[in-house]
Amino acid sequence: MDKAAIRIGWIGTGVMGKSMCGHLLKHGYKLSIYTRTASKADELIQNGAEFKEPSDLAANSDVLFLMLGYPHDVEQVVLDEKTGILQHMKEGSVLIDHTTSSPGLAEKIFQAAKLRGVRSLDAPVSGGDIGARNGALVTMVGGEKEAVEQTHDILKCFSAEVQHMGAAGAGQHTKMANQIMIANTMVGTCEALIYGHKAGLDLNQMILLLSKGAAGSFSLEKLAPRMLRRDFEPGFYVEHFIKDLGIALEEARRMKLGLPGLALASQFYQALGAQGFERKGTQALLLALESFNGTQIRKYDI
CATH class of the missing domain: 1.10.1040.10 (N-(1-d-carboxylethyl)-l-norvaline Dehydrogenase; domain 2)
Structure with missing residues (x-):
């Protein structure tokens, strides 16, 4: 699929997420973002990103990334009965969680996503702020191999290495x-x-x-x-x-x-x-x- 046709959403533009989003923009991808402190997204918006609420991101993204702080944040953002993004995601889209979280939660999200026709990948990264700025992160992925292959080129925008490590939870x-x-x-x-x-x-x-x-x-x-x-x-x-x-x-x-x-x-x-x-x-x-x-x-x- 042509880059211009792929709609990417991103929730969480902190120390590392901001740089990772920057690389996606530099590679020509159409990017929409959300962060709780909107001012932290100013630079990305100036560089072409669009700010949207989580439900809008979920409904309109082919690939939706998360980069949050804690497992409870991930569970609330994804699975909450009232505000969870999974209920808004379209069939055939891919959810990629870069948060370092629990393997058990990754498996839970994978199963819930599967019921909705959404592919879910747990894909924590290593390399810190330096790796994020340099586009040299190591990305370790759990989930279905086909979904990894589908999103590999996107992940490579900010990764020196992308490895499929096994089933859901293996990345974590x-x-x-x-x-x-x-x-x-x-x-x-x-x-x-x-x-x-x-x-x-x-x-x-x-x-x-x-x-x-x-x-x-x-x-x-x-x-x-x-x-x-x-x-x-x-x-x-x-x-x-x-x-x-x-x-x-x-x-x-x-x-x-x-x-x-x-x-x-x-x-x-x-x-x-x-x-x-x-x-x-x-x-x-x-x-x-x-x-x-x-x-x-x-x-x-x-």
Whole structure:
């Protein structure tokens, strides 16, 4: 189908969603958007997007994206008996949820959508604000293969990789694995910075060197420099990461798994949130570990 003929709707233009929508506009797609704080959509509207209410978006979109904060937001927006968008979506359309949510909810939405002739994909992404701005997100998708193939070119507008991971819920399970790895890596990155600081090392030199070896990671290469600058503004909110780790722990308990690294990282992030840093970026974990150790690394001008 020609790009100009595909009508795309998007609900939720936050830190990442705004950039993702921008890429769709740059690729020539017709885009309608909704966000609760309308002023956050001003730039997108200036670049060609149209602002519509959720019910209108649902009724007039061939592909409808969600990028929300919490599973309860997704459930309300999609399935609410009075205001849910699913009841307005047309047969043959596709619902793509980029929210990091629960696998069980993804399966519930898939079944409800199927009854209405709508295809539903759970498609959480990884890469944070940097990946969203650069169009280099990793998108992990659960649902029917045909729906993934149908929307692949659209997803590639802001994704470096798009992978179909299996049936409904598989995208969310893959994102949980992603978050477990990130959480443990972030703890290690912060501990390494504090250790290097106490040992008298030049931390900028240290991370530039170690990122080229076996310790290299997104956290070390992209977020550690922010920590050195004492830049804790969000690429991904602490409060949303706490939510993600809670979902992962719940799924682990359901599968009768003991994941002590995940549990420890979750506790550190809970402590960070309790200190009032819920709206900071995940790299703010350094603040909790600095407090734990009674020290603070110096600020670098890099």
